[in-house]
Amino acid sequence: MLRVAVVGSGPSGVYAAQSLVEQTLVPDVRVHVLDRLPCPYGLVRYGVAPDHQKIKSLQNNLRTVLEHERIGFVGNVEIGAHGLTPQRLLGLYHAVVYCVGAARDRRLGVPGEDLPGSVSATDFVSWYSAHPDAAGNGFALGARSAVVIGVGNVAVDVTRILARGADELRPTDVPETALTALAGSLVREVHMVGRRGPGQAKFTTKELRELGALPGADVVVNPEDLALDPAFADPSGLPAVNRRNLEVVRSWSDRHPRGLDRRITLRFFLRPAEFLEADGRVAGVRFERTVPDGAGGVRGTGAYEDIEAQLVLRAVGYRGAPPVGLPFDERRGTVPHSAGRVLRDGAPSLGEYVAGWIKRGPTGVIGTNRPCAKETVTSLLSDTHALARRTVEEDPLAAMRALGHHPVEWPGWLAIEEAEAALGRSLGRQTVKIPDWAGLRGAALGPG
Ligand SMILES: Cc1cc2nc3c(=O)[nH]c(=O)nc-3n(C[C@H](O)[C@H](O)[C@H](O)COP(=O)(O)OP(=O)(O)OC[C@H]3O[C@@H](n4cnc5c(N)ncnc54)[C@H](O)[C@@H]3O)c2cc1C
Known part of the structure; x- marks a missing residue:
């Protein structure tokens, strides 16, 4: 079994997760899609304009992927915070695919x-x-x-x-x-x-x-x-x-x-x-x-x-700003890579990959992230033998909790969706987004 963390639940992260579970070369791949937000979908939720409902509805396609039986959404977990460094993450997963976007101006x-x-x-x-x-x-x-x-x-x-x-x-x-x-x-x-x-x-x-x-x-x-x-x-x-x-x-x-x-x-x-x-x-x-x-x-x-x-x-x-601990090319604003394999001091770092805006810079439409993620996953799969030999801890979520993180899993996200629908009803509107951390975390994790 290969356990993979995809960091970032925007289009590139979700497409990477999809490529990982839909391929047949390595049958038992399990994926956690991590995000610092308790909500998935990256810029499709937080960038695509609210009056572009048709593009926004792409969230439904991304949702179907995240509901796959071998994919788990793990929100409210920021890589780089509370000691969850890229180094530590490598101790929890055989491979990590960074899809953290490039949303700085x-x-x-x-x-x-x-x-x-x-x-x-x-x-x-x-x-x-x-x-x-x-x-x-x-x-x-x-x-x-x-x-x-x-x-x-x-x-x-x-x-x-x-x-x-x-x-x-x-x-x-x-x-x-x-x-x-x-x-x-x-x-x-x-x-x-x-x-x-x-x-x-x-x-x-x-x-x-x-x-x-x-x-x-x-x-x-x-x-x-x-x-x-x-x-x-x-x-x-x-x-x-x-x-x-x-x-x-x-x-x-x-x-x-x-x-x-x-x-x-x-x-x-x-x-x-x-x-x-x-x-x-x-x-x-x-x-x-x-x-x-x-x-x-x-x-x-x-x-x-x-x-x-x-x-x-x-x-x-836009410009990238990946978690501290990942190499970064200041001039390009991207993580240096070769076909998606993260390069540290010019050499591929086993187990570390990138896809999406942080890999190629902030260009293209949402669909551009699909072939980009696929290329990365192809590289990852061809490293399978070496990856499978890496020793990883049994329970990554327990390790995250021990570091002080409070992961929001899929039911937590569904609770946010329900709270946003209820907020909309109370205002006489359709679903209305909750704009603050306390409101989102309260809906997902309950009070306290
Ligand atoms: C304002 C705006 C409007 C756009 N409108 C359109 C449009 O209408 N149509 C279209 O085709 N394209 C549009 N795009 C482009 C599209 O949004 C991008 O192509 C796409 O979102 C890039 O995907 P990504 O997964 O690389 O990054 P993102 O979508 O940015 O996803 C990155 C994810 O990583 C998470 N993350 C970041 N850092 C960490 C960390 N340290 N730990 C854990 N998680 C982390 C973030 O929370 C986020 O969820 C728009 C872009 C912008 C900025």
């Missing part, structure tokens, strides 16, 4: 980015997704004008959430505190700003189009920005997705505003140079105009433009 590195009113999109997403680590209601929703820095799908998500009315979000599982705060939001202008052109932006066309279909918001595009993009006149050299994006943006530049309550303005070829301050808070962003450099990038022109904003959301990418 990247910084811009420009003056003033930490002024009150300037926050990372990661924090904003965590807040409306009810992540128990989220900081609370500290967002400047009293702002009339907001700037979102970045032109990827996360930038589109946060722009859309700011531009939607609370009534549109009420049928979702958004936590009640976030819904109340969004209902009182004064934000009327949202500027989504990218340093490159629309032909190079990272958003996908479906997500982009959705901005133009919001019932309460106009979308405006600055024709001068578009004219700077050489692909605007001749998009034939662009990959299909960028070409489609450009077509959508082009159609918006011809459109007359409908006079709706809120306005989204898409801006391109502007890179943040400095955050502007008034009364100790952010009051706007000074951008430097950029132009294409002819090599696929941009260069600054020395010309500047200020955009007023009392709320700034920085959505310029």
